[in-house]
Amino acid sequence: MNDSEIVAALRKKLSRLEKSRIEAEHLLEEKSEQLFKLNQDLEQLVEERTKQLAIERDKAIAASKAKDQFLANMSHEIRTPLNGIIGYLDLLSLSNLTESQKRQVDVTQKSSDLLLELINDILEFSKVEAGEVTLENQPFCLRQCIEDTVESMAYLAYQKNLELPVFISETIPNELLGDEGKLRQILINLIGNAIKFTDAGEVSINASGCWINNNSQFKVVISINDTGIGIDPKSLKKIFHPFVQSDLTDTRKFGGTGLGLSISKGLVEKMGGRMSTQSQLGLGSKFTFSLVLNNPSTKTQRIPPKSLHLPETTIIGIAGTFFDNLDHRLQSWGVNVQKREFTDINLDQLYSSKNKEVFLIDSRTIDDEEIKKIYQLSQNSSKKTVLLCPPSFQDAMSFNNQNSSVKIIFKPVRSNILFETLSQLCLDSTTKKASQVQPPPPSSHQPSCNDFCILLAEDHPINQKLGIAMLTHLGFQFELAHNGAEAVEMARQKKYSAILMDFQMPKMDGLSATKKIRQFDNEIPIIAMTANAFSDVRDKCMAIGMNDYITKPLKIEDLSKSLKKQLGDCNDSIQSEELRSPK
Amino acid sequence: MKGIVFNELIQLIESIIGEVQTEHLLEDADLNSGGSYTSVGTYDHKEALSIVQKFSKLTQSNTDQLLISFGRHLGKVFVVKYPDFYKHKNVFFFLQSLDSYIHVSVKKLYPDAELPSFNFEMINDKEMLLTYQSVRPFAPLAQGLILETISYFGQKESLTILNSGKNENGHFALFKITQGCEVQDE
Numbered sequence: 001m002n003d004s005e006i007v008a009a010l011r012k013k014l015s016r017l018e019k020s021r022i023e024a025e026h027l028l029e030e031k032s033e034q035l036f037k038l039n040q041d042l043e044q045l046v047e048e049r050t051k052q053l054a055i056e057r058d059k060a061i062a063a064s065k066a067k068d069q070f071l072a073n074m075s076h077e078i079r080t081p082l083n084g085i086i087g088y089l090d091l092l093s094l095s096n097l098t099e100s101q102k103r104q105v106d107v108t109q110k111s112s113d114l115l116l117e118l119i120n121d122i123l124e125f126s127k128v129e130a131g132e133v134t135l136e137n138q139p140f141c142l143r144q145c146i147e148d149t150v151e152s153m154a155y156l157a158y159q160k161n162l163e164l165p166v167f168i169s170e171t172i173p174n175e176l177l178g179d180e181g182k183l184r185q186i187l188i189n190l191i192g193n194a195i196k197f198t199d200a201g202e203v204s205i206n207a208s209g210c211w212i213n214n215n216s217q218f219k220v221v222i223s224i225n226d227t228g229i230g231i232d233p234k235s236l237k238k239i240f241h242p243f244v245q246s247d248l249t250d251t252r253k254f255g256g257t258g259l260g261l262s263i264s265k266g267l268v269e270k271m272g273g274r275m276s277t278q279s280q281l282g283l284g285s286k287f288t289f290s291l292v293l294n295n296p297s298t299k300t301q302r303i304p305p306k307s308l309h310l311p312e313t314t315i316i317g318i319a320g321t322f323f324d325n326l327d328h329r330l331q332s333w334g335v336n337v338q339k340r341e342f343t344d345i346n347l348d349q350l351y352s353s354k355n356k357e358v359f360l361i362d363s364r365t366i367d368d369e370e371i372k373k374i375y376q377l378s379q380n381s382s383k384k385t386v387l388l389c390p391p392s393f394q395d396a397m398s399f400n401n402q403n404s405s406v407k408i409i410f411k412p413v414r415s416n417i418l419f420e421t422l423s424q425l426c427l428d429s430t431t432k433k434a435s436q437v438q439p440p441p442p443s444s445h446q447p448s449c450n451d452f453c454i455l456l457a458e459d460h461p462i463n464q465k466l467g468i469a470m471l472t473h474l475g476f477q478f479e480l481a482h483n484g485a486e487a488v489e490m491a492r493q494k495k496y497s498a499i500l501m502d503f504q505m506p507k508m509d510g511l512s513a514t515k516k517i518r519q520f521d522n523e524i525p526i527i528a529m530t531a532n533a534f535s536d537v538r539d540k541c542m543a544i545g546m547n548d549y550i551t552k553p554l555k556i557e558d559l560s561k562s563l564k565k566q567l568g569d570c571n572d573s574i575q576s577e578e579l580r581s582p583k
Numbered sequence: 584m585k586g587i588v589f590n591e592l593i594q595l596i597e598s599i600i601g602e603v604q605t606e607h608l609l610e611d612a613d614l615n616s617g618g619s620y621t622s623v624g625t626y627d628h629k630e631a632l633s634i635v636q637k638f639s640k641l642t643q644s645n646t647d648q649l650l651i652s653f654g655r656h657l658g659k660v661f662v663v664k665y666p667d668f669y670k671h672k673n674v675f676f677f678l679q680s681l682d683s684y685i686h687v688s689v690k691k692l693y694p695d696a697e698l699p700s701f702n703f704e705m706i707n708d709k710e711m712l713l714t715y716q717s718v719r720p721f722a723p724l725a726q727g728l729i730l731e732t733i734s735y736f737g738q739k740e741s742l743t744i745l746n747s748g749k750n751e752n753g754h755f756a757l758f759k760i761t762q763g764c765e766v767q768d769e
Contacts (some may be wrong), residue, residue: 005603009602009603009607010602010603010606011608012606013602013605013606016606016609016617016618016619017619018619019617019619020586020619020621020624021621023619023624024621024622024623024624027621027623027624031623046732050604302753362750553702
């Protein structure tokens with residue numbers, strides 16, 4: 001093959017490759033054009049779909065809002081007639097009924113209370129969801145808030161034979177700024193749930209915390225631990241979702257809307273905290289939440305450590321959190337404690353020695369006979385005894401009066417009561433001062449309720465009738481104003497003993513009417529009646545010069561208490577026992 | 584048939600007989616395209632057959648054998664150019680994905696591509712039947728591709744042709760791939 005042949009072949013190759021390059025360029029242009037067109041089509045499609053999606057999304061949001069609003073409105077509307085039902089049932093239960101009628105009224109009352117609770121839950125949830133919750137920043141005692149709340153739920157727990165031990169760390173300061181009402185609401189929900197889902201064992205409450213942000217805030221961590229049915233891991237993930245209970249059968253078995261946890265979590269987060277949960281099916285659950293509360297002062301509040309000087313001290317009870325908490329608390333006060341289970345104790349032997357000793361005995365471990373024996377044995381003994389009893393323990397007062405060497409402390413044990421009782425017990429055994437506050441002797445010159453005339457300002461016919469019926473039942477005289485303007489005029493004309501002022505009224509609402517009345521009368525007690533138990537409403541009442549507030553549905557006991565608080569004790573026509581009796 | 588196949592075929596021939604001879608061969612083949620191919624273009628498969636036949640005549644070798652060798656060459660090129668298609672655990676998984684994934688992707692990129700179909704059937708854990716079906720007589724090319732793929736996965740599979748020929752749908756070949764034997768070269 002000669003050179004010219006090679007050159008010719010290579011030229012052919014070159015022209016072949018050139019041709020394919022040109023072809024490739026054409027193809028590229030063609031494809032680019034296609035791609036451009038496709039891209040345009042795609043952009044247009046995306047734009048159309050996005051528009052469509054936005055329309056659908058807006059529709060869904062609007063529908064959801066409308067449903068929320070409907071839920072809130074309906075709840076409010078349902079609450080008004082329900083207030084009438086509950087109020088009248090309250091009155092009906094105080095009238096002369098046969099046993100069978102009493103039972104029927106009782107069931108109706110319980111059902112109405114439950115219905116109201118559900119409706120309140122829905123309303124509260126709507127508020128949390130809509131971000132309409134406003135928080136107070138008022139000084140309050142965290143320790144007392146927790147102890148009061150736990151105490152209010154003790155009846156439920158001890159009714160089921162559950163122990164309700166509380167341990168509040170000594171580091172918790174006396175005064176903090178925050179929303180006590182909301183904290184109480186969260187505690188009631190979590191403790192209530194724990195009691196509801198626990199059949200045996202205990203529900204323990206623990207609170208501790210520390211100063212943060214240069215001592216300007218206090219972070220508190222509260223946990224509620226139960227030995228109840230527990231939650232399986234799958235359900236655990238969704239229990240904070242609204243309307244969800246861990247098991248659908250729970251709704252039938254335990255009742256409830258499934259809103260409580262969502263509301264509580266929402267409130268906790270609003271207060272700068274977090275809520276978490278751990279659980280084991282069949283073993284129990286632990287709900288923990290943190291809150292950030294403000295320091296009312298610029299310095300860290302240091303709690304001086306308490307100390308007690310007691311002779312040899314023995315706790316006698318059943319091993320468990322209650323036992324451990326007591327031991328821990330006493331040790332923190334410098335008391336040298338021994339722990340013993342009641343099963344290894346012989347009462348005669350226990351009280352036989354001459355040396356001074358203090359016994360703290362858990363009443364769960366002993367029966368009535370043994371309690372009597374303790375009283376007898378301690379009468380001429382150097383031993384001091386503190387009996388730790390459930391709130392339903394009945395003979396406490398009489399025992400307390402009989403023997404100053406034996407004191408009763410009701411569970412859940414408050415730290416300060418334990419401290420005071422032990423201090424008193426060991427300081428002076430002859431002091432008759434009991435750990436329980438005795439009511440003052442009734443005065444012989446009490447005015448009668450009939451001496452007082454109450455102005456009832458209320459527009460709703462059902463509530464008017466109910467208010468009148470209750471005031472009549474309590475023995476008060478009354479006059480009726482149908483709106484705020486009428487109430488102002490009547491208060492100007494006549495000196496009433498007190499005014500019961502509805503919040504929402506036509507022509508002039510309760511707040512405006514109160515402002516007007518305060519311009520000419522600063523003395524007259526004005527009590528707000530509101531269906532809205534939220535704290536912002538309460539604040540408004542107090543800020544414009546109202547003296548007290550009661551929430552609807554009106555309960556005769558609340559009305560009586562509030563009027564008594566404003567007017568001083570009077571002999572009303574129903575006995576206090578009757579008022580206190582559980583429904 | 585896509586231009587990449589023609590370009591790879593010409594490159595392979597060039598590497599064997601040199602550029603000048605190759606140009607003569609292409610001229611002899613009297614191709615409509617004049618032997619100018621761009622890899623993304625589409626061309627008549629008969630041109631590829633003409634080139635192979637001319638090469639077979641020139642080198643006095645068997646056409647099928649040449650197509651098998653070309654298949655192996657093409658296999659090596661595909662591994663480098665399209666590594667994503669080869670992310671499989673073994674050759675069985677790769678072959679199973681031929682129609683369901685690889686050819687679907689090729690069709691997306693080149694909607695005008697006319698691809699052969701590969702149907703597989705597992706006889707048991709270790710044996711697979713693979714049917715090649717195409718309007719074009721390129722079963723030996725497919726055979727070369729499969730052989731190269733087996734080598735790529737480094738496994739000990741053997742490839743047997745159970746049957747091949749023409750049917751109402753064109754050309755077909757039935758391959759059996761068996762695991763557990765040394766890789767056999769044709």
